[in-house]
Amino acid sequence: MTFLLQNIGVLRDLLDLSLAALIIARLSRLLKEGMALRILGVLCLLAAGHLLSRLFSLQTVRLLFDTFLASSVVVLAVIFQTDIRRTFAALSRSRAQSDVEMSDVIDELVFAVAGLSQKHIGALIVIERGISVDNYLAVGTDIDAKVTSELISSIFLPYSPIHDGAVIIQRGKLTKAGCFLPLTQNPEVSKSLGTRHRAAMGLSELVDAVVVVVSEETGTASVVVDGKKTDILDLPALGKLLRRLVEPRWLK
Amino acid sequence: MNRAKFSEWSGGVKALSLLLAALLWLGVALERKGELKLMVPLRPKAVPAGFRLESPLPEQLEVTVSGPRILLCRLPFSRLSCGLDLDATAAGTLSFAPRHSSLGLDRELSVVRILPASMRLTLVKETQVR
Numbered sequence: 001m002t003f004l005l006q007n008i009g010v011l012r013d014l015l016d017l018s019l020a021a022l023i024i025a026r027l028s029r030l031l032k033e034g035m036a037l038r039i040l041g042v043l044c045l046l047a048a049g050h051l052l053s054r055l056f057s058l059q060t061v062r063l064l065f066d067t068f069l070a071s072s073v074v075v076l077a078v079i080f081q082t083d084i085r086r087t088f089a090a091l092s093r094s095r096a097q098s099d100v101e102m103s104d105v106i107d108e109l110v111f112a113v114a115g116l117s118q119k120h121i122g123a124l125i126v127i128e129r130g131i132s133v134d135n136y137l138a139v140g141t142d143i144d145a146k147v148t149s150e151l152i153s154s155i156f157l158p159y160s161p162i163h164d165g166a167v168i169i170q171r172g173k174l175t176k177a178g179c180f181l182p183l184t185q186n187p188e189v190s191k192s193l194g195t196r197h198r199a200a201m202g203l204s205e206l207v208d209a210v211v212v213v214v215s216e217e218t219g220t221a222s223v224v225v226d227g228k229k230t231d232i233l234d235l236p237a238l239g240k241l242l243r244r245l246v247e248p249r250w251l252k
Numbered sequence: 253m254n255r256a257k258f259s260e261w262s263g264g265v266k267a268l269s270l271l272l273a274a275l276l277w278l279g280v281a282l283e284r285k286g287e288l289k290l291m292v293p294l295r296p297k298a299v300p301a302g303f304r305l306e307s308p309l310p311e312q313l314e315v316t317v318s319g320p321r322i323l324l325c326r327l328p329f330s331r332l333s334c335g336l337d338l339d340a341t342a343a344g345t346l347s348f349a350p351r352h353s354s355l356g357l358d359r360e361l362s363v364v365r366i367l368p369a370s371m372r373l374t375l376v377k378e379t380q381v382r
Contacts, residue, residue: 037264
């Protein structure tokens, strides 16, 4: 206790520093990948410039740095107004509402998988989580539509021109179809598995996406995560597993 | 972005966030007021021709300076000196208090105290000594 009281100043400074770092890190998550690094780098340079100009009493340079630093908040708010608006809109939405939306997407997926499985129609559905899958998608058709069981089923119907590939679900929307995925290079994968399963494993080894596969031969549905395949015995189990694997924030 | 790139990016953002927070915190912490004690050499100047100082002057003054810490931390490296202007003085004993402005400090810094606060010096004609 005495130690705490003696070092209260140091502890307060540490808390101050940690909270500031946490706030900055959380705010930078609102921005897109490389952009966050660049902006943080520029802000670091401005702050370092301010400190150095203050230390060496360079009044004019300090005025410039202070002006840039002070206006950076407004400039960033103007540049990233869309991202900020989207974040506030997501915050203001109630958790119950987002749970309902998540439930909608997963229910539609389960319905589609049930239909496809029953008809022995092969399907490959990728649900993006924290890491973007964009860099691993070859070809494909942009769609950007609401996830519905009818849409998914019609994409995988054998006479559909985009049935031979994967459907991508990003932030709760069906964004692409007919995408080719990288195949797994793992030699331990059973030779009985077809290209669809190998593609599901290949992608899930590279990113944290959840991939749902319906086998054309057996009609069995499987979920592939981290390169591991889990066969689904009944459809309620698929819904339950997807709700466990996919957090609502990845469907927003 | 694959996993390796994501963790690299995430690590980069965390490191830069910490660096920016540290720089901002330094900016705030170094603006806090502090005090610094310095030993400043005393240099008599403009001694009138034909005169010399008879009484010995202290070589250094103990100066306590107050102000933003960022400006204080530069002071030990700057060559501060206290000039004692003896121009237009006549022979005899005179009392002298070092002026704060004679230290040439930054405008944001203020002198809290100077020790000794005043000193007596005797100026004599060189012929008188001989």
